[in-house]
Amino acid sequence: MQTLRVALAAAMRFARVMGACFAGLVLVASNSASAAWDQPWKGSDRALVIDAYEFNPIDWQELTSDKRIVGFINKASDGLPPEWNCRGKSGETELLCKNRWWKYSVTKELYMTRRAMAKALGLKWGAYHLARPGNPRAQADHFIDFAEPAPDDLIAIDIEDRTGEWMSLEDAAVFANQIFIRTGRYPVLYTNGSTAKYISDHKATHSLLSRLPLWYARYREDITGLFPETTWPSYALWQFSSMHNCSDRVCPYRVKGAKTDIDVNVSPLDVAGLKAAWPFDDLVTPLERPAAPNLIARLKEKAGEAVATLAGGIAFLAETKPVRAGPPTAAEIATAAKSTTVVASNYAPHAAHGNPVDPLQLLTQTALAERQTVMARDAADAGRAVAADVANAKTTKGAVRAAALGGVEDLGEAMKSVAAIVTDRATAPPVEPARMPSTFGPMEKSKFRQWLLDAEFVALEAMEEASSRGPRPSSSPTVDMAGAEGFGAIGRRIASAFHATR
Numbered sequence: 449m450q451t452l453r454v455a456l457a458a459a460m461r462f463a464r465v466m467g468a469c470f471a472g473l474v475l476v477a478s479n480s481a482s483a484a485w486d487q488p489w490k491g492s493d494r495a496l497v498i499d500a501y502e503f504n505p506i507d508w509q510e511l512t513s514d515k516r517i518v519g520f521i522n523k524a525s526d527g528l529p530p531e532w533n534c535r536g537k538s539g540e541t542e543l544l545c546k547n548r549w550w551k552y553s554v555t556k557e558l559y560m561t562r563r564a565m566a567k568a569l570g571l572k573w574g575a576y577h578l579a580r581p582g583n584p585r586a587q588a589d590h591f592i593d594f595a596e597p598a599p600d601d602l603i604a605i606d607i608e609d610r611t612g613e614w615m616s617l618e619d620a621a622v623f624a625n626q627i628f629i630r631t632g633r634y635p636v637l638y639t640n641g642s643t644a645k646y647i648s649d650h651k652a653t654h655s656l657l658s659r660l661p662l663w664y665a666r667y668r669e670d671i672t673g674l675f676p677e678t679t680w681p682s683y684a685l686w687q688f689s690s691m692h693n694c695s696d697r698v699c700p701y702r703v704k705g706a707k708t709d710i711d712v713n714v715s716p717l718d719v720a721g722l723k724a725a726w727p728f729d730d731l732v733t734p735l736e737r738p739a740a741p742n743l744i745a746r747l748k749e750k751a752g753e754a755v756a757t758l759a760g761g762i763a764f765l766a767e768t769k770p771v772r773a774g775p776p777t778a779a780e781i782a783t784a785a786k787s788t789t790v791v792a793s794n795y796a797p798h799a800a801h802g803n804p805v806d807p808l809q810l811l812t813q814t815a816l817a818e819r820q821t822v823m824a825r826d827a828a829d830a831g832r833a834v835a836a837d838v839a840n841a842k843t844t845k846g847a848v849r850a851a852a853l854g855g856v857e858d859l860g861e862a863m864k865s866v867a868a869i870v871t872d873r874a875t876a877p878p879v880e881p882a883r884m885p886s887t888f889g890p891m892e893k894s895k896f897r898q899w900l901l902d903a904e905f906v907a908l909e910a911m912e913e914a915s916s917r918g919p920r921p922s923s924s925p926t927v928d929m930a931g932a933e934g935f936g937a938i939g940r941r942i943a944s945a946f947h948a949t950r
Contacts (some may be wrong), residue, residue: 485671493719495517495721497517497722500562502558504706507705512569519572520573521574523555525587528586528587529594530551559594576603576606588626588630603627605627607637607639608665617646621654639663641674644680659732661728661732663713683716689701
């Protein structure tokens with residue numbers, strides 16, 4: 449009987465030991481599986497991040513003595529920017545306007561001071577925008593202009609809840625897209641548990657917000673089964689402590705160098721891992737549509753393409769369109785300048801980007817080159833017009849004098865040679881005609897001299913006739929000799945051509 453009691457006691461002791469071991473194994477497995485959801489800040493290897501309003505007092509030396517604290521995120525902008533001018537306001541409206549401007553100025557100064565201090569102490573830096581109702585693109589621009597984020601700074605949009613006090617989820621997507629246009633990356637999404645669950649349940653509607661890295665605000669010790677793991681495999685940061693659950697008596701985590709109203713965040717990563725993942729500038733899952741390119745980065749390339757297109761269009765017009773002789777009208781100059789100004793304002797890069805493009809100067813140079821081409825063509829047309837008028841002269845005086853020299857046909861052939869000489873000279877810089885050795889006898893020289901006189905006579909008559917008819921239609925291949933610029937130069941070329949044949 450005694451032996452039986454001893455054996456029974458030994459069996460009970462063995463059962464207790466095995467039960468304790470089994471319970472320990474279950475506990476270890478459970479803690480390992482739930483480490484990310486159940487009080488992860490208690491793990492000594494978990495990195496921490498502080499976020500603060502502008503008026504939270506900070507003892508930076510004390511704060512940074514906690515080596516688990518890796519980053520500091522500061523409030524930047526709030527809604528739309530304040531009015532820059534309070535003129536015309538009075539009473540409480542004027543005081544409120546001035547107060548908002550004062551708060552903005554102080555907030556900006558404190559923000560810049562804290563950023564310099566945090567980075568000097570080796571902390572990662574971040575900024576968030578309190579998203580309010582109102583133009584989401586204007587708020588995004590306000591945030592970027594205020595925060596001036598560096599490429600390694602975390603940027604976040606703060607939507608506290610789905611109430612009328614905060615920006616709608618639809619506008620939040622517009623805000624995020626505008627941030628991408630300005631910076632080439634999307635922001636982190638800060639929101640509470642109910643809003644995160646709503647986005648997760650409607651991720652087909654909120655396809656962008658459901659892909660932003662999640663900064664999760666939930667003041668519970670354990671969020672097992674509550675976190676929306678089907679949309680976000682994990683949080684980027686979990687804000688687990690704030691003035692809502694931290695007091696002098698009880699607090700999940702007390703921060704050195706700060707009061708109990710400071711916000712504390714835990715990372716699922718250790719210190720080295722969080723530093724490597726910062727600033728969370730990748731989407732959780734890729735968008736189904738390809739991301740648009742950074743417009744700011746391609747601005748210079750777009751300017752070059754736009755100016756090249758403009759110059760090509762001008763060259764095409766110069767080659768294929770009939771151009772009126774004479775200078776462009778004031779209306780045409782204004783239209784060209786306006787078109788160029790639009791191109792410059794939309795596409796031309798700022799001078800600070802280097803190698804600025806001046807489309808107006810390019811347009812002016814192209815117009816000058818075009819004008820020189822038109823003047824050369826006008827000169828050639830004028831030479832052909834004179835030759836045609838001489839060859840077809842029907843006046844009695846011209847016909848009789850030409851017949852005495854051997855017939856109008858001979859004169860016409862001679863003038864065609866003159867027109868060819870004028871055409872060649874019109875496309876080249878004017879040069880002094882070379883004196884060629886003459887092979888003509890006295891009779892031929894006298895004959896050419898008389899032809900020169902006849903040509904001048906017929907040309908003058910053609911001018912008088914053109915003046916009486918008025919300007920030629922724009923479709924005519926010749927030029928109105930009475931009103932075209934440079935007729936004296938053309939006449940000198942004709943005389944020079946005749947002189948070269950003597």
